[in-house]
Amino acid sequence: MKDITRIVKDFSNEYHNIKDIKSGYTINKMPGNTYFIDDSNILVMPRDDGECRYPYGQKGFNFWAYSSGYMHCNEGLFSPFIRASEGAEPKIAFFAGIKDNERYRVIPLLAVPVIEEAEHLGVERYTIFTKGATYYMTEYDNILFAVRVFVDERNKVYFTITVHNENEDKREIFISSYLNPFLKNAIVENSTDRWFRQVTYIDVKDVNKLGSFVVETYEELDRSSMKANYGVINRYLKLDENSELIKSEITASRYKYVGGTRKSLHTPSALYNGTFGEHQPICTFTETAIAGDLSLINIKDNARIDLTLGYCFSDNEKGELLDEYITCNDIDNLLQDIEQEEKDRQSRLDLTFGREINDSQVKPYVLNSFFEHLKKQVEFCSVIKGYIQLSSFSLIGIRDVFQAIEGLLYWQPEVARNKMLEALNFIAPNGRCPRQYSLPKREGEPPAMDLRPFIDQGVWVITTISSYLKFTGDFDFLDEICGYYDIIDDKTHSVQKSHKQSTVLQHLFDIMNYLLVNRDHENTKCVCALYGDWNDALDGLGVSKDKSKEYGTGVSVMATLQVYQNLNEMIELLELIDANKYENIIKQYKKATLEIEQGLKEHAVISKDNIKKIVHGWGDEKSYYVGSFNDPDGVERDGLTSNAFWAISGLYDQDTSIENTIIRAFARLDSKYGLKTFEPHFERGVKGVGRIPNLPAGTAENGAPYIHASMFGIMALFKMGCSELAWEQLNKSLPITHDKISCSPYIMPNSYGYNEDKFIDGESMHDWQTGSSNVLLKVFLKYIFGFQPEYKGIWIQPSKNIPFESFDFSILMGETEVIIKYENKGYNKREFYIDENKKQGIYDSIMKLDKLWLDKSLLVKDKIIVRVTD
DSSP states (O other): OOOHHHHHHHHHHHHHHHHHOGGGGGGGEETTTEEEOGGGOEEEOOOSSOOOEEEEOSTTEEEEEETTSOEEEEETTEEEEOOOOTTSOOSEEEEEEEEETTEEEEEESSSOSOOHHHHTTTOEEEEEEOSSOEEEEEEETTEEEEEEEEEOTTOOEEEEEEEEEOSSSOEEEEEEEEEOOOOEEOSSOOTTGGGGEEEEEEOOOOSSEEEEEEEEEEEEEETTEEEEEEEEEEEEEEEOTTOEEEEEEEEEEHHHHHTSTTOOTTSOHHHHHTOOOSOBOEEESSSOEEEEEEEEEEESSEEEEEEEEEEESSHHHHHHHHHOOOOHHHHHHHHHHHHHHHHHHHTTEEEEEOOBSSSOSSOHHHHHHHHHHHHHHHHHHHSOOSOSSOSTTOOEEHHHHHHHHHHHTTTOHHHHHHHHHHHHTTSOTTSOOOSEEOOOSSTTOOOOEEOOOBTTHHHHHHHHHHHHHHHHOOGGGGGOEEEEEEEEETTTTEEEEEEEEEEHHHHHHHHHHHHHHSBOTTTTOOBBOBTBOSOTTOOOTTBOSSTTOSBOSOEEHHHHHHHHHHHHHHHHHHHHHHTTTTHHHHHHHHHHHHHHHHHHHHHTEEEETTEEEEOSEEOGGGOOEESSSSOTTSOOOEEHHHHHHHHHTSGGGGOGGGHHHHHHHHHHHOOTTSOOSEESOOOTTOTTSTTGGGSOTTBTTBSSOBHHHHHHHHHHHHHTTOHHHHHHHHHHHOGGGSSOOSSOTTSOBSBOOEEGGGTEESOOSOBSSOTHHHHHHHIIIIIISOEEEOSSEEEEOOOSSOSBSEEEEEEEETTEEEEEEEEOOOOSSOEEEETTEEEOOEEETTTTEEEEEEEGGGTTSSEEEEEEEO
């Protein structure tokens, strides 16, 4: 195993190679002063125009490490470290002090807090994100400092501070850490938190273990009882044989650390003096209790301090954490195991692009590494436990999770299966899916839910389960038993556990029935918008003109197209598993399919001067359109999602003559950063469309590329055989092609803003938790690599106009590794080979390319190789 000192030296070498010879590193450069380095690791140099971050943890625990040095973590509503506001004092901080006469030059080992004196000392800082850990690197005065942080499967946090002295002489320095844990189920801090928190230092007599802090917080269960949450911080020291520890100090008082009520970590008085003064091993009630230490070291070569933070909820567990003893080698081996497990987990889906053609905008080295982190992003979105953006309704979205799972299932089907079963338990007996749910904090306690009836929630469930069954063949999944929740009151979002249980298949019937019931049966036969559809901000279509009714007959064309797709998915499934048994249901679904198809063609496609347009939807009793020739604000407008889903849903296959209508809409929606969700934007005060006009023009869904929708458009272009246009839009949507970006460029953000009047140009709201990641992954899988599983086989259908000479794609399907090797040789005709045997392709008139059918009966070997040449 490579020693951590060797690891950080290697990172230092890579940093200096890039910093000093930037012109030679264009192949791995991204926006945001960010670079891919070996093993798809990420190097971030200091930036003030945005922030990069990376999440660590498993099963819904998220430890966020930011390139700035801010860190926070939570598991659902429980936050061991709560997030600090931008620019505020961090909850986690590390410092070095270098002796300078009678005082110390204080160097933050993270980019926060900012200490102005240190900013002018020539300190160099940069951050390395790996999939297992973050390394915060600081170089100053020929000393190389590193702070490494990672978490294990028990949600235990490990901090390692290493110092490498590159001077010939010994140096007197100190290393100091400041930890301010939260350890509560809450969204924000309040002024009373200090009353119910105590930090106690416990000394130990060990040359390597420096002593421990116990953090106790108390939360009210009811008027007469509280529960305790414990955090245990153990500290360890390792020095080279020629270095020695001069002294070690601790304090549980924040005041002692920073210098009193008027000061902060930006002005840490004690550190300049190299001492906390009076020993204070306990702190509670009167001020914020923290865990602070200071180790004064005479260093010759190397020094290392490790801190571990574990949390628990009982005295016995607290005692076990205090008694725990772990060596530096144990910690390094643990990280090595975590990184190997991560590598093994992600290796079931692999990609390598070859050299680019015609100096493509996307460099293969960057795209190959980007794909690895895209998988990580999809996994993150799939297994969340909610409260990613800490707020009352930052729960687990049904639509969000199922869309992400439809990507995850291709390389982690077992994880996808378990998460789908979890979510299905939160559906109402009538098939209504909540918009969001949360996991109950305690057995028998009702969960928090967002019960606003966005009509589209259930459509994603059906499509994802269909995709899961086609890929895995796991039809036993349909027999799994899941529960329900009864909705007690929509307005207060109150629910209770239902006594009813049924199979997954019955849940699908329930969901399908709810969707079919909520149609405009008297007129258009299309699906009513109710509170809204996927486009949350455009939530006005469902409002009723009748003040006594909450919802009218306003329609979402996107949701109607999705239900049309669901009906075909259910018909295909039922005919496969038992056509006779489900004959009546199949007839019912086929009847509804024809009604919806007719209703969409008659009402969703409008004409003016021989120009057709697919509208986004309409209000109650078709009193107005949105995305039409004359919207409520009197302007002509195009919407992206209805046009995209006309193709994605399969309705386009019935009549491809509407292609020009869709392409014309996409052309109008095009922009510097890709396909906008609407063009033009909605001005403030537009009636009938809901909240969307409240967004600034050119942001989020209001006249900007909301990338989730942009990806729907790109998928539609590939599906219609417009691959050249699809690649053009994909280049615009990928963050790695941009000149600048306000968030992490190595995964997908949620949007790109553009409004010159408001000085907005390419900024995003946030990254990581966004559906754009899973749609992009599916675009790669189904349309670029051309891997499209069906119940009885797989379509192999790589895209046309691929801007790379080749790609190698591999995926584990059951026990068989399916490998697609693509090569562009400049032929006029596509050729297919299975294990070197030439096979005849089939021309797809919709996608306008040749594709190959691979029967599942062939998946009996350990490996099957399909070669495709153009």
